[in-house]
């Protein structure tokens with residue numbers, strides 16, 4: 465590749481540290497597509513002959529077919545996917561292959577390949593997240609009216625509906641999808657033609673290669689074009705945030721599947737047993753989704769740290785951009801699929817959820833709200849009075865609705881002889897009709913809106 469300048473080849477360890485082919489072989493389709501677009505452009509602008517271009521196109525199609533059939537050969541002496549492909553092309557078609565790299569550098573070549581790969585990855589992740597949302601919406605619809613405890617501080621707070629809880633994750637996935645879409649829209653500019661860093665003296669047409677590869681246009685600055693990895697970082701930050709959301713759901717499933725909660729049972733297909741404890745049924749998939757989130761965040765961190773100290777333009781450190789992106793993609797795609805499967809197939813123990821929702825004086829806020837309305841009491845005072853009611857009920861081991869008239873009068877003379885409102889969990893949930901609230905009517909609306917969004 466650079467034999468003209470060197471007396472001897474690299475040593476074995478130099479070769480090994482330098483080679484990226486073991487991982488960048490994943491870019492083979494993008495690399496061939498980029499080369500075909502580049503060669504067409506060179507011929508259209510009289511930089512190579514039409515005959516050479518025809519040989520290059522045919523040869524690259526043949527290499528494509530070979531890789532498809534047998535995989536990409538990993539030859540460390542050839543360093544990377546660009547050289548492996550060009551070398552194979554040279555073997556197949558001879559001299560025209562050596563003209564392909566005119567007005568191009570591996571620096572703009574790899575930046576182009578990688579952008580194309582990440583562009584496709586954003587689309588794959590988006591499709592996965594859409595399927596995840598569909599699963600959430602389907603289960604939410606089944607449980608629009610199923611009551612469960614809502615928690616703050618992991619203490620029973622107020623009753624909510626399971627449909628409402630599931631739809632909270634729909635919203636997170638919606639934001640995640642918009643982050644990937646945003647990443648995709650910003651990354652869709654072509655580095656090709658920036659050459660090594662300064663551009664080229666050949667009369668190339670960067671708009672043509674950009675269009676051929678489905679980019680919106682060429683990048684504006686050749687130095688930036690070869691040294692920018694924002695697109696990979698944006699992909700990784702979106703991946704990390706998505707993984708964070710999946711991990712929170714995984715954590716809830718792990719808690720809910722444990723005996724003290726008993727809110728869900730994961731089906732056999734989504735559980736594992738223990739080699740010693742025959743009774744065990746473990747939520748390993750959820751635990752691994754939670755675990756993978758840590759690794760995905762590590763990938764994001766890794767590339768941030770790689771990039772932060774690099775002067776313009778290209779440095780070989782940037783070759784290390786690919787493993788974290790590939791790893792994060794693989795882990796995230798698998799995590800989304802696993803979560804989708806678990807959501808679709810989990811059994812909700814709704815009687816148990818309902819039972820827990822009715823503990824811990826979960827409708828105390830409803831009592832305070834009623835005091836505000838019935839006596840025009842300031843909310844702070846209503847909160848205080850309700851606190852005293854809870855304290856009295858707790859001491860007597862009774863529920864809020866069972867408090868005696870004498871106890872009420874003792875707490876506040878205003879309450880003497882009053883008839884308490886409906887403090888049931890059903891009444892509580894049905895009353896939360898504010899926009900975005902947990903009342904079944906609102907959840908039903910949220911589901912209808914979600915279905916419309918998912919069709920669009």
Ligand code: ARG
Nearest residue numbers: 484544570571574778782783
């Ligand atoms: N394999 C290299 C990478 O992934 C390609 C670019 C090599 N450029 C260079 N100047 N050595 O970054």
